Amino acid sequence: MNILLFNGSPRRRGNTDLLLERIEAAIHQAGHKAEQINLARLDIHPCTGCGHCETEGVCIFKDDMTPLYDKIDAANRIVIGSPIYFCGITAQAKAFIDRCQALWCRKYLLGQIKPEREYRRGYMVSVAAADSGTIFDGTRQTVRYAFDAMECTFSGELLAGGVDGKGAVAGKPELMAEAAHLGQTICRKS
Numbered sequence: 001m002n003i004l005l006f007n008g009s010p011r012r013r014g015n016t017d018l019l020l021e022r023i024e025a026a027i028h029q030a031g032h033k034a035e036q037i038n039l040a041r042l043d044i045h046p047c048t049g050c051g052h053c054e055t056e057g058v059c060i061f062k063d064d065m066t067p068l069y070d071k072i073d074a075a076n077r078i079v080i081g082s083p084i085y086f087c088g089i090t091a092q093a094k095a096f097i098d099r100c101q102a103l104w105c106r107k108y109l110l111g112q113i114k115p116e117r118e119y120r121r122g123y124m125v126s127v128a129a130a131d132s133g134t135i136f137d138g139t140r141q142t143v144r145y146a147f148d149a150m151e152c153t154f155s156g157e158l159l160a161g162g163v164d165g166k167g168a169v170a171g172k173p174e175l176m177a178e179a180a181h182l183g184q185t186i187c188r189k190s
């Protein structure tokens with residue numbers, strides 16, 4: 001199992017970080033490898049809509065996103081985590097997802113679909129100060145489309161509303177247990 005966890009929160013030891021860490025620990029306990037990638041620590045240029053990837057399938061920018069295309073290609077489980085910022089994902093997570101336009105182009109414009117990748121699954125983790133049922137709706141839609149471009153099936157989510165202070169999730173054992181459970185689920189083959 002090759003598992004990638006993308007962290008879109010710029011806050012170190014924040015809520016997304018702690019939930020992803022718990023998920024990763026459960027994955028390791030199940031005997032699988034996982035790599036957490038902190039998007040806020042990478043240099044990922046925002047997409048400029050130049051259209052290069054529409055014909056070439058690759059991005060004109062060569063930066064920290066460049067090696068991530070191959071990592072995404074090799075993964076069979078991908079987790080995208082982000083806190084809610086102004087009702088959406090963070091700028092760091094959005095820059096990463098927008099650069100996945102190259103993958104969308106490969107799939108939908110250039111027909112570069114790899115049929116053997118049917119077991120690729122995607123999971124979303126998000127936290128927000130608000131505790132309303134709709135606060136995650138926009139983010140779910142964004143992440144769902146990102147997974148489609150990555151040829152992953154959207155397969156589950158961990159959403160934590162009412163979480164604001166740095167590391168507040170650590171004081172919510174039910175959320176940490178949910179994260180551990182998600183880690184186990186991610187490792188399942190069926």
Ligand SMILES: Cc1cc2nc3c(=O)[nH]c(=O)nc-3n(C[C@H](O)[C@H](O)[C@H](O)COP(=O)(O)O)c2cc1C
Nearest residue numbers: 009011014015016083085086087128129130163164
């Ligand atoms: C710039 C900014 C915008 C935010 N916008 C929202 C928002 O629209 N709705 C909400 O419920 N919480 C919002 N929050 C609160 C964060 O989602 C919340 O603090 C979250 O727990 C942070 O997660 P982290 O510790 O993983 O970074 C915002 C926080 C920041 C810094």
